[in-house]
Amino acid sequence: xxxxxxxxxxxxxxTNSRVIDVGADHGELEKYISSKVNYVLSIENKVGPYNILLxxxxxxxxxxxxxxxGLSILDxxxxxxxxxxxxxxxxxxxxxxxxxxxxxxKQIIVDAHKDIELVRRYISSIGFRIxxxxxxxxxxxxxxxxxxxxxxxDYSDLEYEFGRVINNDLFKEYLKKEAERLEDIYLKSxxxxxxxxxxxxxxx
Ligand SMILES: C[S@@+](CC[C@H](N)C(=O)[O-])C[C@H]1O[C@@H](n2cnc3c(N)ncnc32)[C@H](O)[C@@H]1O
Numbered sequence: 001x002x003x004x005x006x007x008x009x010x011x012x013x014x015t016n017s018r019v020i021d022v023g024a025d026h027g028e029l030e031k032y033i034s035s036k037v038n039y040v041l042s043i044e045n046k047v048g049p050y051n052i053l054l055x056x057x058x059x060x061x062x063x064x065x066x067x068x069x070g071l072s073i074l075d076x077x078x079x080x081x082x083x084x085x086x087x088x089x090x091x092x093x094x095x096x097x098x099x100x101x102x103x104x105x106k107q108i109i110v111d112a113h114k115d116i117e118l119v120r121r122y123i124s125s126i127g128f129r130i131x132x133x134x135x136x137x138x139x140x141x142x143x144x145x146x147x148x149x150x151x152x153x154d155y156s157d158l159e160y161e162f163g164r165v166i167n168n169d170l171f172k173e174y175l176k177k178e179a180e181r182l183e184d185i186y187l188k189s190x191x192x193x194x195x196x197x198x199x200x201x202x203x204x
Pocket of ligand 1: 006022023024025026043044045046049068069070071083084085086090094
């Protein structure tokens with residue numbers, strides 16, 4: 001069964017779109033979205049996962065696979081980019097290699113497992129705005145699934161840092177746990193940056 005996180009990512013993918021999914025791995029997203037989209041180009045750069053992907057999508061006619069790196073074979077027919085389940089630095093690196101070729105891309109959907117602020121700021125800096133953020137709680141992890149469309153982002157510094165998931169009990173729970181986690185680190189490190197981050201969380 002598809003995970004809650006991947007289902008949320010899949011639900012953000014527009015009907016009839018032409019998608020590139022970087023880091024497709026097990027192909028679970030492809031199986032979930034193939035019936036509503038026109039086309040999926042699934043990219044995986046490691047042989048083991050690629051073989052699993054090949055098997056998983058073998059009966060999906062509109063899914064094409066490639067054993068390759070990032071967005072290297074992005075073409076002008078693709079309108080939606082999905083990059084999920086990686087660190088923010090890697091997501092930034094993958095997109096930045098094709099930054100000048102995103103003219104026809106209408107939507108970028110990302111799920112960064114680390115350095116989320118970096119991703120929010122980076123994609124916003126290249127002509128996109130965040131039109132949706134969903135906080136997902138799965139297996140004791142919190143995931144921020146984010147969708148970007150063309151435009152200018154209006155996030156405050158605090159929203160870039162912590163996200164915009166307004167009036168959401170799960171978000172409050174996440175902030176409480178994040179503050180507790182940072183307090184533990186602060187007690188051991190006396191790092192003033194951590195202290196200020198805790199203060200910023202408490203101000204929300
Ligand atoms: C943790 S999995 C995430 C799979 C799926 N996207 C998800 O969210 O469940 C990340 C996958 O990205 C692949 N990957 C990492 N860097 C890549 C790159 N530059 N190009 C293509 N695939 C990459 C890895 O091999 C791995 O299979």
